[in-house]
Amino acid sequence: MATVRRVMIDEGSAGQRLDNFLIKILKGVPKTHVYRIIRSGEVRVNKGRAAADTRLEMGDEVRVPPVVQAEKAQHDTTPAREFPVLYEDDCLLAINKPAGVAVHGGSGVSFGVIEQLRRARPQAKFLELVHRLDKETSGILLIAKKRAALIALQDQFRARQTGKTYAVLVEGAWPKSKKVVDVALHKFLTPEGERRVMAVADDNEDGRRSISLVQVVQAFAEHSLLDVTIKTGRTHQIRVHMAHEGHPIVGDEKYGDFARNKALAKGEGCGGAQGLRFARMFLHARYLRFEHPATHEAIELTAPLPPECATLVAALHHAIHAKD
Structure with missing residues (x-):
């Protein structure tokens, strides 16, 4: 039986939009349903109603109502895989991506680098792609281990400072x-x-x-x-x-x-x-x-x-x- 969950926002989720946060933790739940429970007020942030674009802050409490998640999400077949590490610290990870591996799932691809890394590192609270490479391209790929690092690095890429x-x-x-x-x-x-x-x-x-x-x-x-x-x-x-x-x-x-x-x-x-x-x-x-x-x-x-x-x-x- 699905039950109400109360999730405390940590450093890994701070700064994220409410809708994106829910889509991430409610794997297998259609996005239309996620937006429906936000609009209906079933989702609460610090006991109050919140909009989909609400930015979550560290220490916020999010009430997540009971939802039925897709069966395929509960039986994830994504393999755990590490990739050659070029650089790593508390903020970021740089790997040498092989050719033939997508950076993320979608468009007919069940899983990619980021899903395999998350499976290989279940203790990691936050792993997100900073940028992308084509599936057929090999080489340096950056992954952020903190939301603040993700935002800062993506700002650099957008400003062409890399x-x-x-x-x-x-x-x-x-x-x-x-x-x-x-x-x-x-x-x-x-x-x-x-x-x-x-x-x-x-x-x-x-x-x-x-x-x-x-x-x-x-x-x-x-x-x-x-x-x-x-x-x-x-x-x-x-x-x-x-x-x-x-x-x-x-x-x-x-x-x-x-x-x-x-x-x-x-x-x-x-x-x-x-x-x-x-x-x-x-x-x-x-x-x-x-x-x-x-x-x-x-x-x-x-x-x-x-x-x-x-x-x-x-x-x-x-x-x-x-x-x-």
């Missing part, structure tokens, strides 16, 4: 003189409901200015290894900017060269990588700079290339020197 650099392998010879890609992007949904992004003219009313700084790290016979630093954080920004310039990212299933990606995945050879199979997108968040939310010191993190990416780079490098 430095984010990605290691990217693209098709063809990227011109060394092309150091800035300043092309507006427009996000849209395909008729099938898939999220996509396209480059548009600067004066397009649906476009948002997007800037990527590009540096050639190494040139190969048919590819270029780049460092791409993003000055704006648009959806699929690097992927679309590279494709728009005629140099799609190796392994990019949405914006890349389908035939060449298929050949490389089968190990049929691509720019000297004969016999080597590579079946992922070569986009890796390798460097991140930000200000620590508590100490205000500058933090710089690096994530080494994943083995499969390092192996491909080594093969392309070897192919060049084998011809000398």
Whole structure:
């Protein structure tokens, strides 16, 4: 039998909106029902009625009425999983996310990094994503362990006060003189409901200015290894900017060269990588700079290339020197 619960707000929940707090603790309960019990006055904060956008404070008492939670939520099958740790303290956690793992559940994905981490760390009172990476992208991912840290770090990301650099392998010879890609992007949904992004003219009313700084790290016979630093954080920004310039990212299933990606995945050879199979997108968040939310010191993190990416780079490098 479901009963009334009285929940005391701790540091991990302080500052959160009432509706978001309830959605989090009432897993499996439809959002429509959550808003219904708030509007009806069944939810009380310090014995008084409260609106959905009420900000909770430390020490507040929230009365949560009896609700029936979905069966699937009571039998959570999310596996517990830790990820390689690059940095950790009381405020935040930085991990090296592998490719092929979503950062959170949704859109056909049952669970992601954050759900697996919460399952692996049941004692953690607060774990929230500071930012996101595409499922196919590997590299540095920040997770806040306190709400104050989450807010401070997200403010830095929004204000573009962080430095984010990605290691990217693209098709063809990227011109060394092309150091800035300043092309507006427009996000849209395909008729099938898939999220996509396209480059548009600067004066397009649906476009948002997007800037990527590009540096050639190494040139190969048919590819270029780049460092791409993003000055704006648009959806699929690097992927679309590279494709728009005629140099799609190796392994990019949405914006890349389908035939060449298929050949490389089968190990049929691509720019000297004969016999080597590579079946992922070569986009890796390798460097991140930000200000620590508590100490205000500058933090710089690096994530080494994943083995499969390092192996491909080594093969392309070897192919060049084998011809000398």
